Amino acid sequence: MQGIWTTERIREAEGRAFAVTPDGELMRRASFGLSVQIADVLAEHTGTVSGRRVVLLAGSGDNGGDALWAGAFLRRRGVAVTAVLLGSRAHEAGLAALKRAGGRVVSAEDGPQWIARADVVVDGIVGISASGSLRPEAARLVSLVEAPIVAVDLPSGVDPDTGAVDGPAVRATRTVTFGALKPVHALAPSWCGEVVLVDIGLELTDPDLQRLDVADVAAAWPVPGPEDDKYSQGVVGVAAGSATYPGAAVLTAGAAVRATAGMVRYAGHAADVVRAQWPEVIATGTVADAGRVQAWAVGPGIGIGSEGRDVVRYVLGQGLPVCADADATTIIAKSPEVLDARDPDTPLVLTPHAGEYERLMGRKPGPDRVTAAREAAKKYNAVVLLKGHVTVVAAPDGRAAVNTPRGAWLATPGSGDVLSGLLGSLLAAGLDPWLAAAMAAHVHSLAGAIAAQNAPTSSSALVHAIPEAIRSIRSLLS
Numbered sequence: 001m002q003g004i005w006t007t008e009r010i011r012e013a014e015g016r017a018f019a020v021t022p023d024g025e026l027m028r029r030a031s032f033g034l035s036v037q038i039a040d041v042l043a044e045h046t047g048t049v050s051g052r053r054v055v056l057l058a059g060s061g062d063n064g065g066d067a068l069w070a071g072a073f074l075r076r077r078g079v080a081v082t083a084v085l086l087g088s089r090a091h092e093a094g095l096a097a098l099k100r101a102g103g104r105v106v107s108a109e110d111g112p113q114w115i116a117r118a119d120v121v122v123d124g125i126v127g128i129s130a131s132g133s134l135r136p137e138a139a140r141l142v143s144l145v146e147a148p149i150v151a152v153d154l155p156s157g158v159d160p161d162t163g164a165v166d167g168p169a170v171r172a173t174r175t176v177t178f179g180a181l182k183p184v185h186a187l188a189p190s191w192c193g194e195v196v197l198v199d200i201g202l203e204l205t206d207p208d209l210q211r212l213d214v215a216d217v218a219a220a221w222p223v224p225g226p227e228d229d230k231y232s233q234g235v236v237g238v239a240a241g242s243a244t245y246p247g248a249a250v251l252t253a254g255a256a257v258r259a260t261a262g263m264v265r266y267a268g269h270a271a272d273v274v275r276a277q278w279p280e281v282i283a284t285g286t287v288a289d290a291g292r293v294q295a296w297a298v299g300p301g302i303g304i305g306s307e308g309r310d311v312v313r314y315v316l317g318q319g320l321p322v323c324a325d326a327d328a329t330t331i332i333a334k335s336p337e338v339l340d341a342r343d344p345d346t347p348l349v350l351t352p353h354a355g356e357y358e359r360l361m362g363r364k365p366g367p368d369r370v371t372a373a374r375e376a377a378k379k380y381n382a383v384v385l386l387k388g389h390v391t392v393v394a395a396p397d398g399r400a401a402v403n404t405p406r407g408a409w410l411a412t413p414g415s416g417d418v419l420s421g422l423l424g425s426l427l428a429a430g431l432d433p434w435l436a437a438a439m440a441a442h443v444h445s446l447a448g449a450i451a452a453q454n455a456p457t458s459s460s461a462l463v464h465a466i467p468e469a470i471r472s473i474r475s476l477l478s
């Protein structure tokens, strides 16, 4: 797992590190690492380092200090460095070092002409002490940049703890961060570009947020052993779709078939269509006739009328893990009494998008999506997978994971149905529901990238890409 820490926790760790390292040492480590990355971006985009032109946008704090010191290091490699000073003051030691190394220093007013000729621009405007979007002077200069931007610690204008952007902000090619990943790096991938972490010796434990590594997913993915049969690996029940809309049933059941080797049972009005598409599925008309399962995936396309409500109430009353998605989420929001059927100790996973979240919570998720997911998890005593470009998975005990996607092709109709089939099958295999949800999100986005190959895709293609996604993840283990 990759750990991610809030800026408050980073500051505490920096405070501890400051106390035991010589003055200026942390910034030296940070800015040296930064200079290596700037040189790398220069080489990548121009083929050389020496003789190239770098412009530093330097704000008034230590973020600007990092940029100025990195500029001094780059001078030693023959780079022409110009610092454009923003704000009322500049980091004194950094400014002196850059000047000593032969760097040029100009005012914001003179910035545009230097920015126009830059090979790389460095965003040292603001770091973890940022609040709000870029101020007008910085915003104007940033809007002129055509060269690749290397952001120092984080792209300025993006909220460090939520990744929210509500005005002008820097869109970086690469973000070089120090000590530990901060929420912005996982929550605002399209603003950060490639994220590089430079170790400066901070000691941090108990991350505030986590992101699954491929290795975590590979290690935890259920694999049949020699003693296993079709029952022992977990039988998943799928209650989805309707006679008019059988697609949701086919996609949800199909994802469950493709995700694990266990058996899949289907219950609902689309039994014939499901059987025709997936002959291995045992399909019946009602949840009561479905037979024994170890978990339920309920909701996609079942409708929000009284019949759907009865289905949701029935599966919640079975004492089994449930993934409640789509219409099941709306039913729970509108008729919370269906939850009375649930034994509070049995796992429940809710998978709302922003609109369903609003129905469940009576308000929009807002810019702080991690807190939003945690609050819903507490309220419903359930794991909440909040869908969005970046998916957040929160558990009632406060654990939170983020899944940073690969591209945006997954925003296609039926994609959520596939996720709920995946998730249901992992619940049936007995996985911890928070881990199951985070793993399902991970495999879902990887399957999306495989299906899309940089072009539009469909949810059917997504289902068929699941084994390839699992194979590529598991190939790490061999």
Ligand SMILES: NC(=O)C1=CN([C@@H]2O[C@H](COP(=O)(O)OP(=O)(O)OC[C@H]3O[C@@H](n4cnc5c(N)ncnc54)[C@H](OP(=O)(O)O)[C@@H]3O)[C@@H](O)[C@H]2O)[C@@H](O)CC1
Pocket: 014, 015, 018, 026, 027, 030, 031, 059, 060, 061, 062, 063, 064, 066, 087, 125, 126, 127, 128, 129, 130, 131, 132, 133, 134, 135, 138, 152, 153, 157, 178, 200
């Ligand atoms: N501590 C360490 O160990 C290490 C820290 N390191 C580095 O220090 C960075 C944190 O530095 P920091 O705390 O000095 O503040 P920083 O983020 O530069 O902001 C400065 C000032 O900018 C202002 N400002 C606020 N919002 C703004 C906006 N939207 N647009 C424009 N300006 C805005 C606001 O001042 P104001 O103008 O409001 O008075 C604020 O006080 C960290 O990200 C990392 O790069 C590394 O060297 C490793 C070691």
Ligand SMILES: [K+]
Pocket: 063, 123, 124, 125, 126, 127, 151, 152, 153, 154, 155, 156
């Ligand atoms: K920055």
